[in-house]
Amino acid sequence: MSESQPLSRLFEEKAKAVSAVVSTVTSLEQALAHAVDLCDKKDACQILVSGCELPLSATGEALCETKQQKILAAPGLEPKLFAKLKELAAERGILCIDTGMRQRLGGVDIAFTVADFGIAETGTLVFDSNSEEQRLATMIAEFHLAVLPVSKIREKSFDLEEELLALLQKSPSYTAFVTGASRTADIERVLALGVHGPLELHILLLED
Amino acid sequence: MQTAKDLKEYRAELREALDNEFLRQAMDKFAVAYRGSRAKAFAGMDLKGLIADVAQAKDGAAQRMDELLSEFTAKAEAAGVKVHVARTALEANEIIAAIAKENGVKKIVKSKSMTAEEIHLNDHLEGQGYEVTETDLGEWIIQLRHEGPTHMVMPAIHLSRYQVADLFSEVTQQKQEVDIEKLVKVARRELRPKYVEADMGISGANVAVAETGSLGMITNEGNGRLVTTLPRVHVALVGLDKLTATLRDALRIIRVLPRNATGQAISSYVTWIKGCVECAPAPGGKKVHHIVFLDNGRRALARDPLFSQVLRCVRCGACANVCPVYRLVGGHKYGHIYIGAIGLILTYFFHGRDKAKNLVQNCINCGSCKDVCAAGIDLPLLIKEIHARIQDEEGHPVPSTLLAKVLKNRKLFHTLLRSAKLAQKPLASGGFIRHLPMIFSKEQNFRALPAIAPKAFRDLWPRIRPEVKGARLKVALFSGCVQDFVYPEQSVAAVNVVAGRGAALDFPMEQSCCGLPVMMMGEMAAARDVAQQNISALDPAKYDYILTLCASCASHLKHGYQKLLGNDPSWAVRAKQFADKVIDFSSFARDVLKLAPEDFRPGGGTATYHAPCHLCRGLGVIEAPRDLLRIAGVEYKPAEEEDVCCGFGGTFSIKFPELSAELLAKKLANAEATGAGTLVTDCPGCVMQLRGGLERKGSPMRVRHMAEILAQQIK
Numbered sequence: 039m040s041e042s043q044p045l046s047r048l049f050e051e052k053a054k055a056v057s058a059v060v061s062t063v064t065s066l067e068q069a070l071a072h073a074v075d076l077c078d079k080k081d082a083c084q085i086l087v088s089g090c091e092l093p094l095s096a097t098g099e100a101l102c103e104t105k106q107q108k109i110l111a112a113p114g115l116e117p118k119l120f121a122k123l124k125e126l127a128a129e130r131g132i133l134c135i136d137t138g139m140r141q142r143l144g145g146v147d148i149a150f151t152v153a154d155f156g157i158a159e160t161g162t163l164v165f166d167s168n169s170e171e172q173r174l175a176t177m178i179a180e181f182h183l184a185v186l187p188v189s190k191i192r193e194k195s196f197d198l199e200e201e202l203l204a205l206l207q208k209s210p211s212y213t214a215f216v217t218g219a220s221r222t223a224d225i226e227r228v229l230a231l232g233v234h235g236p237l238e239l240h241i242l243l244l245e246d
Numbered sequence: 247m248q249t250a251k252d253l254k255e256y257r258a259e260l261r262e263a264l265d266n267e268f269l270r271q272a273m274d275k276f277a278v279a280y281r282g283s284r285a286k287a288f289a290g291m292d293l294k295g296l297i298a299d300v301a302q303a304k305d306g307a308a309q310r311m312d313e314l315l316s317e318f319t320a321k322a323e324a325a326g327v328k329v330h331v332a333r334t335a336l337e338a339n340e341i342i343a344a345i346a347k348e349n350g351v352k353k354i355v356k357s358k359s360m361t362a363e364e365i366h367l368n369d370h371l372e373g374q375g376y377e378v379t380e381t382d383l384g385e386w387i388i389q390l391r392h393e394g395p396t397h398m399v400m401p402a403i404h405l406s407r408y409q410v411a412d413l414f415s416e417v418t419q420q421k422q423e424v425d426i427e428k429l430v431k432v433a434r435r436e437l438r439p440k441y442v443e444a445d446m447g448i449s450g451a452n453v454a455v456a457e458t459g460s461l462g463m464i465t466n467e468g469n470g471r472l473v474t475t476l477p478r479v480h481v482a483l484v485g486l487d488k489l490t491a492t493l494r495d496a497l498r499i500i501r502v503l504p505r506n507a508t509g510q511a512i513s514s515y516v517t518w519i520k521g522c523v524e525c526a527p528a529p530g531g532k533k534v535h536h537i538v539f540l541d542n543g544r545r546a547l548a549r550d551p552l553f554s555q556v557l558r559c560v561r562c563g564a565c566a567n568v569c570p571v572y573r574l575v576g577g578h579k580y581g582h583i584y585i586g587a588i589g590l591i592l593t594y595f596f597h598g599r600d601k602a603k604n605l606v607q608n609c610i611n612c613g614s615c616k617d618v619c620a621a622g623i624d625l626p627l628l629i630k631e632i633h634a635r636i637q638d639e640e641g642h643p644v645p646s647t648l649l650a651k652v653l654k655n656r657k658l659f660h661t662l663l664r665s666a667k668l669a670q671k672p673l674a675s676g677g678f679i680r681h682l683p684m685i686f687s688k689e690q691n692f693r694a695l696p697a698i699a700p701k702a703f704r705d706l707w708p709r710i711r712p713e714v715k716g717a718r719l720k721v722a723l724f725s726g727c728v729q730d731f732v733y734p735e736q737s738v739a740a741v742n743v744v745a746g747r748g749a750a751l752d753f754p755m756e757q758s759c760c761g762l763p764v765m766m767m768g769e770m771a772a773a774r775d776v777a778q779q780n781i782s783a784l785d786p787a788k789y790d791y792i793l794t795l796c797a798s799c800a801s802h803l804k805h806g807y808q809k810l811l812g813n814d815p816s817w818a819v820r821a822k823q824f825a826d827k828v829i830d831f832s833s834f835a836r837d838v839l840k841l842a843p844e845d846f847r848p849g850g851g852t853a854t855y856h857a858p859c860h861l862c863r864g865l866g867v868i869e870a871p872r873d874l875l876r877i878a879g880v881e882y883k884p885a886e887e888e889d890v891c892c893g894f895g896g897t898f899s900i901k902f903p904e905l906s907a908e909l910l911a912k913k914l915a916n917a918e919a920t921g922a923g924t925l926v927t928d929c930p931g932c933v934m935q936l937r938g939g940l941e942r943k944g945s946p947m948r949v950r951h952m953a954e955i956l957a958q959q960i961k
Contacts, residue, residue, distance in 0.1 A: 052511065140526055143442050143476075160512040170524040173475045177468055195497045203493055206458040209325040210521025210532075213460075217512050220468040222430060224384035224402055225410050227276060230430040233383055234437070235468030235514075 045158045046188045046243055053161030056218030057231065058239045066119060066152075069185045069242050073150045074126040076183060076240065077110045080147060108132045109146040111139065111179060113171035123150065139174035149179035149236070154205075155198055156191040162217040163241065164198065166205055173212060182216070182236040187246045247394050248582045248593070248601040253901075256579075256604035261904055263575040268406050273573045276403065278887075280567045283509025284618075296502050301622040303495035304487075304558035308548040314456040314489040315539065321459025322537060325521025330538045331486075335365035335596075338540050342367065342448070342481055343374050345536050349479045351376065351445040357463070357470040358382035359450025360398055360561055361485050361540055363583045364596055367448070378448075379440045381469040383433050390417060396577025398563035398585050399507045404576050437469075447473035451484045452503065452560070453496040454537075460520040461537070462496050464503060464513045471517055478528035481536045482519075486544045487557040499560055506620040507562035543595050552631065556595070558621035559588050565615035565625055570891045571608055574908050581605065587615035587625040594632045599639060606633040608902060610895035610909075611766060612859035627809060633768035642769070649764055650772035656758035656779065660702075663731045667698040674698075678941060690900070692907035693938030696732050703734035707753045710741055717750035719838070722789040724780070724803065724828075726796035727759045728930035736930060739957035740795055740831060747839050751793075756783035760799040762806065766897050770810070777807045778817060786823040791838065795831045795953055797929035798896070801864025804828040830861055832871040832928055832952055843877050846959045850880035853955065854922040856913065856936060857889040858929035871928055871952055878959045883920040887912070894935035910939045917947065924948045926955050 050060045063069045110127050112120055113136045120136055127134035135142075151172065155164035163184050167173045176182050192198045205213045220235030231237055250256035263269065288296075307314055319329040332338035346354065354376050356362065368378045368389070380389040384402035388395060390413055395401030402410075411424040414432050422432055441447075449470055451461040461482055463470045474480050490496045504510040525533035547553050566572045566586025581589030582601040590609065594602035606629050615625040637646065652659050673681045674697035703725050721744070729737045744751055761776035780803070784792055794800045804825045811817035835841050853875055861867050875882040893899060893909025914936065917925045925936055925947055937949040950958075 056511075056514075140476075143438065162512055162516075168523060170475065170526060173471065177471055177475070195501065196494065199494060199497070202497075203458065206455065206460045206493060206518055206520060208520075209459075210523045211325075211460070211518070212520075212523045213518040214471070215512070215516035216514070218514050220466070221514050222383045222467050223508070224382070224387070224400060225405070225426045225429060226272065226407055227279075227400065227403065228407075228426045230427050233430050233434055233467040233469075234381070234472060 045191045045193055048193070049156050049158040049161055049186075049191050050243065051161075052159060053218070053241055056161055058161060058218050058241050060241045060243065062245060063185070063242045064245050066185065066244065067122065069244065070119065070123045070126055072242060073110060073112075073123065073148060073183050074130055074132065076181065077108055077127070077132050077148045078130045080181060109142065110134045110148045110150060111142070111146045111175040112136055112150040113139070113175050114169050115150065115152070137171055139171050139178060143178055146175065146179050148181045148183055149175040151176060151182070151184045153184045153186045154190065155201060156186045157195050157198060157215070158191050158193050160195075160217055162195075162215050164202070165214045165216065167212045167214045168208070168210070173214070176214075176216070177235045179236050180232070181238045181240060182219075183240040183242065184216075185242045185244050187244045189246050247578060248605060250604055253604050253607065256608075257902065257904070259579055260575050260608075260902070263579045264904060264908060266576070269404050269576045270574070272403065272406075273576060277567065277573045280509065284506065284564075287505035287509040287511055296498070297620060297622045299498050300502050300560065300620055301558055303490060303498055304560075304621055305554070307490050307495070308487065308554050308557040310491065311486055311489060311545060311548050314491055315486065317456040318454055318459055318489060321456070322521065325459060326532065327459075327521055327535045327537055330536065331541065332538055333541045335540075335542050338365050338483060338538055338542070339367055339370035341538050342483065343371060343376075345479065345481055346371065346374075346376055346446055349446065349534055351479060353440070353444045354378045354446045354448060355440050355444040355473050355477065356380050356385070356448045357450070357465065357473040358385050358401070359448070359483055360584065361450050361483050362448065363395065364542070365483075365540065367483065379437070379444070381437050381440065381473060382467060383430065386433060386437065387413065394578065394583060396585065397566060398561050398589075400563070404578065441472045441476045444477040446479040446481065447477040448481050448483065449473055451482050451488055453490050453499055454484050454488045455490055455493050455496050457492050458520060460518045462500070463517045463519070464500060464515075465517065466514045468515055471515060474517065474519060475525070478525055479534040479536075481538060483538050483540060485540050487559070502620045503560045503562050506564045506618070547595065553595075553628065555621075555623050556588070556591055556628065558623055560620050562620050564618045564620060568614040568618045570612060570614065570893075570909055571610055571905060574905055580608070587629065588623070591625065591628050591632060594636070599636055602632065603636050603640070606636065608905075610891055610893070610898045610905075612891035612895065613863035614859070614891070617863045630765055630768065631770070634770045637768045646767040646769055649767060650769035653759050653761065653764050654772050654775045656756070659759065663698060663702070663727070667700070670697055678938070689903040692903060692942065693910060693935060694941040695938060696934055698731055699734050701734065703730045703737045704753070704755060706734055706738065710738060711753070712741060712745035712751060714745070714748075714750040717748055719749040719790045720788065721749045721751050721791045721793050722784045723751055723753045724757055724760075724784060724792055724794040724799060725753070726794060726799040726930065728934060729795055733930050733933065733951070736795055736933070736951040736953050739951065740793075740953040742957045743835065743953060743960055744839065749839070752789070754783045758783070760796075760802045762798055762802040763896050765802070765806065765810075766895075774810045777810050777821070781807065781817070781820050781824050784824070786820065786827050789827055791829050791834065792824065792827045793829055793831065793834050795928070795951060796931065797830060797858035797861035797864065798931055800828055800830045801860035804865065830865055830867055830928065832861070832874055833867050835952075835956060836870045836874050836877070841874070841877055841956070843879065845961055846878045847961055848879050850878055850955070850959045851924060852881045852883055852922040853924040853926045853950075854883045854885045854917050854920040855888055856885075856892060856917065856925060856927040856932055858927055858932050859889075859891050861928050862889045871926070874952060874956065875926065878956055880926075880955060880959065883922040885920045886916040888916075892932050892935050894931045896931060899935065906935075910935055914939050914943065914945070918945060922947070924950050924955070926950050926952055928952050
């Protein structure tokens with residue numbers, strides 16, 4: 039894939055510019071191990087960086103009670119891979135789920151996904167998000183960890199027009215471009231990550 | 247929000263805004279930071295080409311609005327969506343309330359939508375007993391404060407972290423720390439249960455793609471994804487102007503919008519939704535999905551030959567980001583619902599004359615908005631046109647009618663100027679009017695006003711007209727009123743520079759005011775009349791160039807005349823020929839006379855430069871004056887924000903002296919910070935403002951027109 043080499047480098051540069059954490063893996067199995075590692079190392083319940091001790095209103099508090107264990111959500115993963123992930127997660131005492139996100143709206147630790155395409159010039163991931171579980175997991179997770187096969191990277195959105203058109207013409211369809219973590223600058227234009235969605239976006243470039 | 251009944255009340259509100267220290271600092275920081283990040287976001291891209299692509303795509307869509315609507319509706323309805331078209335704001339509100347009712351909705355979450363603001367949707371729904379929660383952080387903050395947005399993209403830009411902390415303390419009934427990172431997380435936790443409880447989500451859309459029947463939404467926070475995913479009902483409110491023919495057109499818009507709005511290459515999320523997607527709690531596991539297209543005057547706009555370009559707007563808010571007046575007073579005073587230059591225009595069409603009549607006068611005509619617009623909308627022109635229409639509808643104020651009458655009659659105008667010269671005699675000394683006559687209010691005192699010169703340039707001309715033999719060029723000099731009657735020495739300096747360099751100069755005596763002042767006052771008939779007089783006086787077929795030393799005149803002669811007369815078959819060709827010959831002094835000196843360092847004496851001292859709005863943006867002349875300074879042996883010391891307006895704006899400075907004074911103070915502080923001895927510029931209006939301000943300050947810095955500096959240094 040000599041041709042996609044510079045594209046993956048451009049992708050990496052642009053994704054990092056919007057504070058995504060980018061690394062490289064050579065197989066999906068390696069990506070699974072990475073996911074479990076990341077989940078294991080991460081602090082529990084980072085939504086509460088405002089501090090669990092910081093009092094909120096009663097409804098705000100109640101939601102936090104719903105999450106008691108580290109959770110790794112991987113909706114839409116092939117059954118074989120999901121079984122493998124579940125096994126790896128269990129070894130570390132992590133709950134691994136692929137359904138039931140509506141019962142986890144207080145948050146999960148990590149959403150593990152495989153992106154359909156990448157757009158290099160903006161560091162953007164493209165997901166067919168028809169599955170509600172997929173949509174929810176990638177919003178309620180504190181970290182979103184996405185695998186992007188290098189062969190799926192295009193330079194510009196225009197270069198992906200045909201593929202996008204195919205996605206958008208499906209009926210119904212929900213398609214998402216994701217670039218970096220959820221962000222806001224609504225208070226004094228100071229950038230803050232993780233306002234409604236993930237606090238961190240991790241991307242694993244899969245050399246396929 | 248506009249509540250002022252008249253200009254007097256509006257000005258009182260503006261003064262109040264000027265006293266808001268936090269707002270002023272926040273706006274200043276934003277204006278400077280935005281410029282840098284935008285330039286970075288577009289680096290290496292063909293920006294003009296991108297803007298032209300967006301304009302073309304949007305124009306095409308506006309022309310085919312109903313056709314695209316049918317195409318979109320067919321595709322979307324095949325995917326299970328119910329599409330509605332609301333003719334008015336009320337109809338849209340009622341449709342949405344009815345959807346809520348038929349689905350047994352109690353609680354609603356919303357993502358940000360300017361269109362919903364336009365129709366006051368929340369008020370309507372709350373009036374019917376629904377609980378509506380805004381989930382965009384900025385929108386939530388202003389909803390809790392019961393106020394409107396102050397920016398189309400950053401609705402709470404006018405508030406400090408302290409105000410937000412106080413507000414959140416109130417909402418949570420717990421003391422919150424003044425720490426932005428933490429406050430954001432407080433919002434995250436407080437809002438999450440709202441999504442969970444909501445039965446219905448309301449969103450807007452940035453594009454509606456006809457060829458696929460999909461909506462496209464650009465968001466950063468991700469609240470749009472939760473609003474469209476969690477509740478069992480989704481209603482999207484979409485202006486008919488958001489229809490695009492193809493996905494490619496939508497991608498074009500997405501390429502430009504975030505870059506122009508906030509300097510981001512793309513927003514964190516772009517979400518494409520088509521049809522009734524999977525939704526567990528909805529009947530049959532399929533989302534109940536309605537799209538309400540809003541007309542509210544958009545179809546009529548699409549048919550208007552001039553105003554259809556308004557529908558190109560992608561709501562990036564850049565026209566506010568660069569507006570020097572917005573920067574001073576903030577969004578609550580520079581719009582009603584829609585903010586910034588486009589807001590001034592949309593207010594008239596969507597919220598009425600009463601809300602727009604004061605706003606449209608508060609445009610200094612610096613052209614920054616037009617220059618930055620993602621869709622190439624001629625915003626200043628449209629603002630002036632609305633000002634004129636409001637005057638036509640409500641009656642013209644006396645000063646504006648008088649000025650129009652006087653300017654239409656050149657002889658009367660010039661006689662008045664000559665009598666003013668006599669009347670000011672006891673008041674004038676050293677080129678300034680020392681005691682302002684009673685007709686000027688004290689508010690005009692922020693800068694000294696110049697006296698009318700003892701002899702007008704037109705009276706000097708017969709004596710100083712140079713004899714040129716074997717000239718290679720025939721050049722008509724258009725002096726403009728200020729250089730004719732106030733600063734004739736600038737025109738004399740230009741004559742001295744040009745003389746003996748192969749150009750035969752002519753000064754046609756029938757020329758009059760260029761007409762820009764009457765256009766600024768909304769007197770379009772007089773503006774057209776004066777334009778015709780000048781085109782007749784300076785027959786374009788007779789000359790190689792029409793040279794003017796006034797940037798404002800030059801830009802008006804070159805672009806304004808074509809806009810005023812371009813649709814008049816008896817004038818269009820002449821207006822075009824005329825425009826093609828118009829040239830500003832700096833470009834003429836550098837590119838036509840080809841002045842070189844050897845033409846000048848050494849030791850020109852130090853100078854900084856003020857770029858007149860109508861030169862750098864109006865005519866796109868950027869390098870010529872800076873090059874000329876170097877060529878003339880002057881050490882050029884660049885100032886901060888050289889291309890930001892000096893606050894003159896012709897009649898603007900008379901109407902809004904408090905704003906003019908603030909802009910001038912900033913400009914002079916930046917110029918003086920360079921330590922240069924002279925401040926050079928290319929426009930006598932700017933000279934008047936800058937010189938008057940420095941005189942008032944008692945500053946040693948001198949102000950010179952480019953022609954004067956060249957005349958002083960030329961061998």
